Amino acid sequence: METAIPLFIADVHLGKLASMLRMLGFDTVYSNTFSNAALVNIALEQQCVLLTRNVTIGRHQHALQTFIIIHDAPAEQLKTVLQHFHLLAHIQPFSRCMVCNGALEPVAKETVINELPEKTAQYYHxxxxxxxxxxxxxxxxxxxxxxxFIQKITGDSIR
Known part of the structure; x- marks a missing residue:
């Protein structure tokens, strides 16, 4: 039986980790404006795993799934999350927006050419x-x- 891929929410101290998880295709809610109470509420409502550096956050919420991040270096944080949640086989690089967490979809160059920087439109397809x-x-x-970076973290080649 395959376990579901967890959804994540990251606290204010884990913006780089959130961005890297998104780069690898994992649904990760993040805002540096969320209070601890908001983090806990969102995690409970959306059934997310709360990634945090704060060992006391939500400790009285028994339904809350938390994972305490102990490393300071974002790359080590990422490795720890990938290993703990057995995510290496589920990586889908570049499928989520690193800024807002939305899904990425291919678009035809012709339909967006007027919205691209000139050199980008000239050199990329x-x-x-x-x-x-x-x-x-x-x-x-x-x-x-x-x-x-992804190859270094995962030890695998990607497309």
Whole structure:
């Protein structure tokens, strides 16, 4: 029996971890404006695992699933979460918006060319758009660095 992939919510101290989890395709709610009470309420309502550095947050909420992050380095935090929740086989890189957590969908260059920076439209041909915030993504110079980072974290090659 396969276990469900958890949904996550990250506290104010874990913005980089949230972004990296999104980069790997994991549904991760994050805002640096959430109070501890809001984090707990959202985690309970949406049945998310609360990723936190705060050992006392929600300790009286027995239905709350929390995972305490002890490492300071975001890459180590990510490795810990991936290992603890057995997520390596479930990675779907670049399927979520790293900014807002929305799903990314491929879009035809012709339909978005007028919304792209001129050099981007000139040199790149594959594009994705966030279904929520409408931000565009493409495999620019940053893409290879991100792929290398993912390979280093997972020990695996990706597409």
């Amino acid at each position: 594959q594009f994705w758009q966030c279904t929520h915030c409408r931000r565009f993504y493409w495999k620019g110079p940053h893409y290879n660095r991100m792929v290398h």
